[in-house]
Amino acid sequence: MGWLHLQPSPPATHHQKGTFLVCGGPAPKLNSTAQQLRSSSNRSTDEGGHSQTLPLSTSTPQSLHGFLCQQFPNASASVMFGTSKIVLLCGAALGALVNAQGFVYRFDGQRSAGIDGTVLVEYVGNGPTEAKISAELDFSRLDLDAVRKADGNCTNANITEFKWHIHVKWNSTNTSESFGQCSKNLTGNHYDPLKACGPFSEFADTDECKAKVKSYNCTPARYAKDPAVCEKGDLSGKVGAFKPDAKKKVKTHWVDKNFPTEEENTPEWNIIIHA
Structure with a gap:
């Protein structure tokens, strides 16, 4: 049995000397099946924070996804099975999420200088190191004043690309952080x-x-x-930097044939975005 908790979608940010950093905290593991979702009676909250019960009688992952998005078009779902947390985004490929193993890194804009969104890693089944990496990020509310205040080296008014890496330590109780909480001492540098x-x-x-x-x-x-x-953790070096479009958004994916294996992942891994 599991329970389903719906909440408005968030974002995240981090900083290190000489660069602007955004951190998405330790990644929840995706390891569920459509059958687990179908057999669950789920307690949830609506977008206003009110509790309610959603009877999930869906027969497929796609129908569950449609149900969630119809009920809560601007929300994301956090599904708990025991101690495993799954984050499902309306508009994302839910069918792939529930039938594949992977991790999602969430950036909570309220704690990350305005950057909001997720980076999803899914192991695609063609070997233990082949992974699809999907990024859906919104940089439109990036607080450039806070960036400049945190680092005098950030003088460019028009940041066109962002580096991103897997770091190996996480000391915060929050799932997203920014600036000093993303320092080398706290995040341990690249995997x-x-x-x-x-x-x-x-x-x-x-x-x-x-x-x-x-x-x-x-x-x-x-x-x-x-x-x-x-x-292995130099993601922008391996597949490319984040390059927001004219609306300051990133929505893209890559396939990395040599991504760290599922067994290599630890609860302290996080993704830091640098500008």
Whole structure:
């Protein structure tokens, strides 16, 4: 049995010296089935925060998705099965979510300098390291004044792209943070188990990495030829930076054939967005 909790969709942000950082906290694991959803009697809250019971008699993931979006067009759903949390976004591919394993990183704009949205990682089944990464982010309410106040190096009034990486530590009780809460000391730098050794590798201070840092050059083209040239957590280096459109939004996806395996993921992993 499980319960369903609906709440307005949120966003997140983080900062590090010399850059503007946005953090999405530890990722809830997606590991459910349509049958689990169908067999659940769910207690939920509406968009105004009032509790109600939703009888879920849906026969398919798609029909559950349609039901949720019809009832709460501007909401997201957090589904609890035991201690596993699943975040379902109206408009997202719910069928893929409930039949695949993955993780979702949520950015809560109220805590992240105005950046709102999610990054979803789904293991697509063609091997333990092949993952589809889907980003749906809204940068239109980014608080540039707060960014400049936090870091004097941020002087560009028109930020056109954002780097993003998996960091290995999380010390906040919140699922999103910004600025000082995303510092190197608190988030532990980029996930880099094979020691590709970029300047922000989790092993950057080791002798082995110090000898390699200056030659680090991770780009999508180089990564496609040799995955070892990139830190596993250097997502923008591997697949590209976030580039908001004219409406300051990002909605896109990539397939990474060498994403960290499900077993490598830890509850402390987070995604930080840098500008």
